[in-house]
Amino acid sequence: MKIKIILPGLLLVIAFFMLTGCQGRLTTVVTHIPVEQQKDYTRQLPPGELALRKITDPSQIPDYSRACSNLDGLKEAIARSLNYMAKPSSKTFYPYGEITHEQAVRSLQELDKLVSLNLSPEQMNKVLREKFDTYISVGCDDEGTVLFTGYYTPIFDGSPVRTDRFQYPIYRTPEGLLKDSDGMILGQRTSGGQVRQYPNRAEIQKSNILAGNELVWLGDAFEVYIVHVQGSAKIRMPDGQITTIGYAAHNGWEYQSIRKKLIADGKFAEKDINMNVMIDYFKAHPDEIDMYVNENPRFVFFRYEEGEPRGSLNEEVTPFRTIATDKSIYPRAMFVFAAVDLDTPVGFALDQDAGGAIRAAGRCDVYMGVGDRAGELAGKTYREGQLYYLFIKSDSK
Structure with a gap:
């Protein structure tokens, strides 16, 4: 099949605050795109259809030369994908179309050799x-x-116990939250043994049902929300120690962005909204935080983690070498080429994460690292491009 490709037009980018979710996470990016250029990036595929199509016309295969000139961190990222593929559970998600688990593993092994x-x-x-x-x-x-x-991954000050300064909790996964064997949230088991939908964010906040499940306390309610939508954080404890917390589960509700509500209420014009403005706004109006964040019914639970933040494969993510896609239609752990013009080039990466708002073939989230500088880079990222996956040919030796 010949693959038709339309090269993206230039986008006029203006930073705004957009929630994309690592199991719902926050991306400080916004663009002003003329109406005639806007596309439905969240368009769903027909049931049973996968996101990838094989290119059979060699003229449609991209030139990888530029990406081949920068391989920093790639070998480590490949090793993490291979580690995931060595787990028996990874076989559950293959074959992917015509790609068997064996071929997927061999692809990564050959790429690892090639990089060396x-x-x-x-x-x-x-x-x-x-x-x-x-x-x-x-x-x-x-x-x-x-x-x-x-x-x-943001860095915030926090405490393992509640203090006068740190009064806003991040919670661990509560008892009674039910998942299936694939980690999908089934709901809440009641005292009578029945299963019902887990309460949404607003209901959780009002009911105090999570008391006793506090994992860590932060000094700002909106910082808690940022952690929820990013999916991980580094917490600087009072003794100076840095502790990593990562996504553990959520309450089973679909992620919803709060940006539209803020714009609709006249708090910001779309062209003016960005992370710093919103943080400053909620610091000046803390009484409005709950009203807006409760527009997103998804509530995220966390756990302490060793080392760096982990993605949906439970492997450490690598800056600019890890991407997040919709794992119901994209193959897990595989080697990709991101044909997109970003301020910091990506090139080759591994598909190692997922996102609560990354739920379509037209979305890809790039992990950009830890701290304020990484946040600034993420804030500039809102570009169209193409996404390619590479698999070893079945007859290749």
């Missing part, structure tokens, strides 16, 4: 084009258009 050969960009590009099949995402329009956004 120190070939010139031209030589590596040649090998990739000859030994690997290339698949392209159908995107939001069946022509390959994917919207790339960014996410990161």
